[in-house]
Amino acid sequence: MAKRLVAKGEFSRKLSERVEKVQGSQFWASVFRPGSIFRKGYTDSPRNRSYVIMNSVLYHLHPVKVKRHAVKVSYTLCLGGLSFFLFIMLTVTGIFLMFFYRPTAANAWNDIATLHTSVAFGLLVRNMHRWAAHLMVLSVFLHMARVFYHGAYKPPREFNWVIGVMLLMLTLLLSFTGYLLPWDQLALWAVTVGTNMMGYTPVFGSQVRFVLLGGAEIGTDTLLRWYVLHVLMLPFVIVIFMAVHFWRVRKDGGISGPL
């Protein structure tokens, strides 16, 4: 018994020596900048609390300090942040789905069916992608309502509100373009109804519809176009708008309030 305890003490001493050595190495110190909580000798001090943000990529998103009322969950309900997080989840799950999907009328539905039955976690990841998409529409919408009720659309934030409305539109477009991709009856007819509505726009409505569908009605060309819009073009645009949105939050004086 005593011998085992000694051995255990020996082991933990060796382990901490090893940890010490790794954390003291040049590689470790080059990865984690001063103030990182993973760095050797991190202590909780106001200076290090500032460094955690200042010396990490998070500095692009957050200032070193934020208003006290803004960190309360009851103020923001995390809706903006969760919208962004859902976008990241959708990107990750979407990349997974892209490995198993071909955007042609002949293959699309079968690829999804195969994904369900023959790909490890295929069904789960597709479910996550679908539900996260619906949740993102909901959370962006609720985020908008929250911002309005806090009067945060008023100067100096009025332009960021405009960007936010555009982000809501882009979110809807992303969801709508993704809706077609499974190429089942639900997808085809939901998109048929949706694009018919769009065709009523005066002057250029029918032309826009023709370009978007790649023809007079939905077919394999539509599938390819909406696939490219869904996985490449709209994400590219929305990321730019998001970057401006987050940057303006800080430039316009941080989060609004307190009420």
Next chain:
Amino acid sequence: MAEVPDHLLQRSLDRRAFLAAQGGGAGGGAAAAAPADDPGKIPTSLLERSAAGGGTATATAPATTRPAATPAAGPAGHTQRLLTVVKAGSIQDVKAVPTDKVHTWPHLLIGEFVATMAMTAFLLVFSAVVNAPLLGMANPNRTPNPSKAPWYFLGLQELLTMFHPMVAGVTIPGMGLIALGAAGYIDKNPSNKPEDRKFAIALMTLFLMFWATLVIIGSFFRGEGFNFILPWRQGVHDIFDL
């Protein structure tokens, strides 16, 4: 240059009058009055002091026969004089009001981390339990009845049953969207307190409820031929899917 406040000027004048009344007898009295008489000249008391102290008086120092009260103190024993008054505003212009702030790490980041983990857990569990729909393969020759847009467009589809497509599909949503985007330019009320902006809150609540109601009706109360039905009579399986 900042102006000297009136009360300080007045105090200075009073002091001079008082010293003049005393006949300039006191040693400091003359010194205090000197700069006012001849602003370009160094007060004699200071010259005396430097002569007595370091012995390096300037060559131009006028010789004085005054009995040197060596440290030239004021009448009350003050050894410094008021040279000028600089008001704080002219040096530092503080615009920002200090606000109550906390460090982002850990106060904000912990909360964000918990929120993302909770969302991930919810999404995983929900996705493990509820499957995304995959109906039969798309068939352009077989139109389902009812045919519905995605749920977030069902408000628009609902409007289509009431108005001309131009109005329901383009004019109303277009105007709504423009009004929404321009809210920050239309609303001139600077307050963000709920009690000051009852009209704006009422209007927005009406707007949101309008769309929410339409979406709910379009989703659950429209059956075959987009006719009004009661979902608890027919069930939602045939009329609504995500």
